[in-house]
Amino acid sequence: AAQKETLGFQTEVKQLLNLMIHSLYSNKEIFLRELVSNASDAADKLRYLALQNGDLYEGDAELRVRLSVNKDAKTITISDNGIGMTRDEVISSLGTIAKSGTADFFKNLTGDQAKDSQLIGQFGVGFYSAFIVADKVTVRTRKAGESEAVEWESQGEGDFTIAEIEKAERGTEITLHLREEESEFLETYRLRGIVTKYSDHISIPVELYKDPVPESEGPDGEKIEAQPGEWEAINKATALWTRDKSEISDEEYKEFYKHVGHDWEEPLTWAHNKVEGKTEYTSLLYIPKKAPFDLYNRERQAGLKLYVQRVFIMDDAEQFMPSYLRFVKGLLDSNDLPLNVSREILQDNKITQAIRKGCTSRVLKMLERMGKNKPEDYQAFWNEFGNVIKEGPAEDFANKDAIAKLLRFSSTHTDEKTQNVSLEQYIERMKEGQDKIYYVVADSFEAAKSSPHLEIFRKKGIEVLLLSDRVDEWMMSHLTEFNEKPLQSITRGDLDLGDMDDEETKKAHEESEKEVEGLVERVKTALGDKVKEVRFTHRLTDSPACVVADDHDMSSQMQKLMEQVGQ
Ligand code: ADP
Ligand code: MG
Numbered sequence: 001a002a003q004k005e006t007l008g009f010q011t012e013v014k015q016l017l018n019l020m021i022h023s024l025y026s027n028k029e030i031f032l033r034e035l036v037s038n039a040s041d042a043a044d045k046l047r048y049l050a051l052q053n054g055d056l057y058e059g060d061a062e063l064r065v066r067l068s069v070n071k072d073a074k075t076i077t078i079s080d081n082g083i084g085m086t087r088d089e090v091i092s093s094l095g096t097i098a099k100s101g102t103a104d105f106f107k108n109l110t111g112d113q114a115k116d117s118q119l120i121g122q123f124g125v126g127f128y129s130a131f132i133v134a135d136k137v138t139v140r141t142r143k144a145g146e147s148e149a150v151e152w153e154s155q156g157e158g159d160f161t162i163a164e165i166e167k168a169e170r171g172t173e174i175t176l177h178l179r180e181e182e183s184e185f186l187e188t189y190r191l192r193g194i195v196t197k198y199s200d201h202i203s204i205p206v207e208l209y210k211d212p213v214p215e216s217e218g219p220d221g222e223k224i225e226a227q228p229g230e231w232e233a234i235n236k237a238t239a240l241w242t243r244d245k246s247e248i249s250d251e252e253y254k255e256f257y258k259h260v261g262h263d264w265e266e267p268l269t270w271a272h273n274k275v276e277g278k279t280e281y282t283s284l285l286y287i288p289k290k291a292p293f294d295l296y297n298r299e300r301q302a303g304l305k306l307y308v309q310r311v312f313i314m315d316d317a318e319q320f321m322p323s324y325l326r327f328v329k330g331l332l333d334s335n336d337l338p339l340n341v342s343r344e345i346l347q348d349n350k351i352t353q354a355i356r357k358g359c360t361s362r363v364l365k366m367l368e369r370m371g372k373n374k375p376e377d378y379q380a381f382w383n384e385f386g387n388v389i390k391e392g393p394a395e396d397f398a399n400k401d402a403i404a405k406l407l408r409f410s411s412t413h414t415d416e417k418t419q420n421v422s423l424e425q426y427i428e429r430m431k432e433g434q435d436k437i438y439y440v441v442a443d444s445f446e447a448a449k450s451s452p453h454l455e456i457f458r459k460k461g462i463e464v465l466l467l468s469d470r471v472d473e474w475m476m477s478h479l480t481e482f483n484e485k486p487l488q489s490i491t492r493g494d495l496d497l498g499d500m501d502d503e504e505t506k507k508a509h510e511e512s513e514k515e516v517e518g519l520v521e522r523v524k525t526a527l528g529d530k531v532k533e534v535r536f537t538h539r540l541t542d543s544p545a546c547v548v549a550d551d552h553d554m555s556s557q558m559q560k561l562m563e564q565v566g567q
Helices: 011-023 030-052 087-093 104-107 112-123 126-133 180-186 188-198 250-261 343-347 350-373 375-389 397-406 423-428 445-449 453-461 472-478 505-517 517-529 558-563
Strands: 004-008 065-070 076-082 134-142 149-154 157-163 170-180 206-210 230-233 271-277 282-287 304-308 313-319 328-332 436-440 464-468 487-488
Touching: 004 087, 011 104, 011 112, 011 126, 011 375, 030 065, 030 126, 030 188, 030 313, 087 149, 087 157, 087 206, 112 472, 126 134, 126 170, 170 180, 180 188, 188 250, 250 271, 250 282, 250 328, 271 350, 271 472, 282 350, 313 343, 328 350, 350 375, 350 397, 375 453, 397 423, 423 436, 436 472, 445 464, 464 472
Parallel strands: 065 206, 304 328, 436 464, 436 487
Antiparallel strands: 004 157, 065 076, 076 170, 134 149, 134 170, 149 157, 206 230, 271 282, 282 328, 304 313
């Protein structure tokens, strides 16, 4: 007696469903990619657990996913023999969105469909995309090694039902009851086309049933042999990263990214490398186009998918990328790590360190190359991820120079907010006699741009970098020079621009100092203990005075930060 229970979707799921059905309709065939991608993940997970406990295979270790259609019932069924789900897993995976920060994210939706639909890309589409083409979805699943099986069913509106069922085969079977107008997906050639387009790289076979052919007679009365019906793989079914680079098309790399990256946009770029020698591994690293909504969430899972000798081991292995490259997606396949490797073992491990070092410099090189060869792509990258890269100089001392090359700034050269000036470009434009890279940090771009400290620089035509992001102060405290040129804040200490003055200017300065003799003393007396020192400056042209920090003092922005945290 199967008891059926009705449960409500989490509010955000309802919003996501709504958004998805309307905004992805023009690309509706991707539902199949998402479901096949999940089946492949489920196979990976089972294979991993079976390393420890072979019984989980229940005598069937040939993992695959099968597609079948029922034209009368107007249904498609996608069935896998992967890990399956328990009742609790079904409820949490297919009833909620289990990403931290989700609720906040959904609060930002505007109700404007065009705008909001772009946001769902940051989210990944996943299982719920089934409702783009189906008005009812039935999921029957049994977890490997368990006896209880469950059936989940929903029309994609407010709620779903869940009931206990009998299911002999381990794994998950998803039946889509197609909407009236979606019967095109009942044609197997159509399904075959979609699988070839999106899922060729999936490492388990995706099979379609080939109908039996009865014995018959040919036109000349000859006998045509009967053919039994059978399941036939319609994809390549070899792990993409194990194939030779020269045999993989850009399209294949892009589709594979959507699978490993759980992203629906294409990547910006990627690097695929087989490393041989002391440590042997293959890495396939992607730079996404768009930042995920939770890039700054501390609880966010980030990292690479880890395989050992082709066997999936874990998602989100964060040990192989430094935090300032946490947006990188992709995978690693190691030949040296043990199959029973755990997060704890990875934590403190020579092989991990070697791979991390290799992957880090691989990514830095890939970005540097993009900056040189595809400046437009690089600008798009910088606009999305620049603030994360800015954490680099503090985190990764060894790669400080490589990171500094990647930085982009606003500057008085254009006075535009877009951060598009590199330190190398700055150096090329340096004035005769200028030996430092000058910058100013302020609370906003406008404040930086109109800082009184800039007056003398503008007058002399010396470029100054304009910094105003929250991390800038902190970054600059770790970045003291680039290509042997010191970086100098123009609000700090004594600015000696004298070397760049001509004789006439120098004389004029001396004379003007004489004219106001005694002024410094009077100001000093008036301000008393409030200041450390009062001195003449020639750095101002229009403003009468400005406050500067000592070389070793905290800057005003840092002081404000400290006050905020109650110091
Ligand atoms: P994602 O794949 O990005 O995690 P999905 O929405 O595609 O998100 O799937 C949500 C979750 O549902 C998966 O993480 C997985 O736990 C579970 N799931 C979906 N399909 C299957 C399946 N065929 N077998 C086992 N678990 C599945
Ligand atoms: Mg998925």
